[in-house]
Amino acid sequence: MIWCCASRNDGFPVRQSDGLVRWRAVKKTRRLGSRRSLIAVLLFLGVACAHAQPIVIGSKKFTESYVLGEIAKHTLNDAGISAEHRQGMGGTIILWQALQGGQIDAYPEYTGTIVQEVLKTERALSLNEIRDALTKFGVGITEPLGFNNTYALVMRRSEAQRLGLRTISDLRNHPELKFGLTHEFLDRRDGWQPLRARYALPQQNVIGIEHALGYSALASGSIDVKDAYSTDAKIGEYDLITLEDDLQFFPRYDAVFLYRLALPAPAVAALRKLQGALDEKRMIRLNAEAERTKNYTRAANLFFGDDRASTMAPGETFFHKLKRWTLRHLELAGISLVLSVIVGVPLGILASRGGTIGQAILGFAGVMQTIPSLALLALLVPLPFFGISVRTAIAALFLYGLLPIVRNTATGLQDIPRALRESAIALGLRPMARLWQIYLPMASRSILAGIKTSAVINIGTATLAALIGAGGLGEPILSGLNLNDHATILQGAIPAALLALLVQWLFDLLDRVVIPKGLRL
């Protein structure tokens, strides 16, 4: 299990096995009351997320970044420095924020991206200018690793030959072509809009599509042109051609490592060994190897002249991985659900009284649910307490889970007939006794239905936690998506669906325990 923050604490190394042991210890003391065990869980998370010892390398969500991350880890390990690689954490902003927040110590980046996205300037900067600018953020930069992975527009070779297209300028005469571009490229300052303006491209049919899916779309003819990285192994694999950037629009994207200046000198020295060590041809080969074998560690080992299969992934069986994913998934969904219940039911009780406060509570919970889950994760990442961590995933799931619980609690309470509500008052029961003995039991069916909805939603949404490296069943889905490998996607998708069904079934059983018999007749 990747206790992504567990391995980052000071003087109290909590590793996966310790975590499990402690989790079990918590379960054994259930007699002490569920409140205590919950506090223990929260404390555990807090302690686990404290601070760092091994060097943490981050990578973006595409093959080359994964491979470079593995290479960095390998290099550090060779230098006797303990390092771990948190794969595929997301896009530039998430990685940059994580680096600044100290959740990661280094990650592979490209000079063009640094200038455009991080420093946000239109000017072409020299490497020294970039280095000076980054120092202000407490971030250092290595020399280029040796290859330029710039953006490129790619097409099917057959289609390009049929239309006689060779350069990006040639696209001007073919307004009917369909473009499928990554979301990042669509929004980048060096992306689609300025490119379109520079070349005066007439195409109107432009959609945003995930990078790996875009290749399938291109192969199947759903789109005709997509953005790619010039060292992308898929260019060869799908028999695509790169359209020449005849107006020199794309800036240079020399691969470098960014690292925190606070990093110990030996670690920096180890990373600097990679400077100038990777040319384009070699990188394309490593990328191709990674995609062919679905194994980034193996591709990285190839760089070190070590392609023995025995040194690839430490022999983790599928069932072992499945167990790891599933446990983490349940942890994410479970803790967030417990928090949603603890907060959601009292909020629902308040909301049931109506008035401004009630409206505000229901409004807040409603708005939370309308924020796309991906956006919610991205919004939480820059906040000081959260960053790239399990906490962020749990917080996002918690916010998602609130609405069904708040709304069902409020509705359940409001649906209690007035005559019964007044009977409770007329009997002279104190407000707390009315709530606990009369109102909540009567609303229990509705409240439980809300919790059930939240639980099932959480199981599904928790797959997105993998986007910020929080693990769970989203991990295989994400790598499968990235590798365009359906079998891997299903390894995550099927267990997640089964888990949702199981949870639903367990809640149906719970109905019989929690809902008073008199309400079930």
Added chain:
Amino acid sequence: MSALVQLVDVSKRYGGAPALHSTNLTVERSKTTVLIGPSGCGKSTLLRVIIGLTAPDSGTISFDGSQITQANIDALRHRIGYVIQEGGLFPHLTARANILLVARHLGKSPEEMRKRLVELCELTRFSNNLLSRFPIELSGGQRQRVSLMRALMLSPELLLLDEPLGALDPLVRASLQKDLKEIFARLRQTALLVTHDLAEAAYFGDGIVLMNGGRIVQQGSINDLRERPVDPFVSEFINAQRTLAEI
């Protein structure tokens, strides 16, 4: 003559519409006082004001000599029983749990509660072995008996009944009327009963209070109302309730 409840100048408006004009009423100890009148005449409002479900806009209500306030209403509610038309039983609690709810809340001893429950079952002619049933498993008449037991559990000085028999069929209604009257007599119970049925009012009422449009129109015995009506409305109300013989 001793008054248990005294309402002085009590009035209530809902929105702009007056539900109760300035009203005075005295509820005598050990008597059954019946509030009667057409729908919306304010008779239920009067009951609700006494038990504190509706706060009056003006006037004072005193119970056993002391004025009812927000501070003492919860304690006073334990000295007042309240029965409504649908029974007001909590569906998630068994008949027994409904009856014992407040006694448990007040921490009465199990022995004391058990003894009282036996007494109440005997008093209301309710079979012991129905006590573990849920309200939905009981007939309408059985539910009203349980509701009555719940109201009588703490031996309240005052019993308020808001159309307690209104939803029952005539046979069940007749037998419950008879039982209720016996219970009131046996307990020398002070009761304030709301009904719109004149025969029921005449059957129970030591004193009848006829209301209309948020005011008390006339108070007295059924004979007073029939023979000395103070207002054409009184005669109209009495004549509207035909007996079988007239048809």
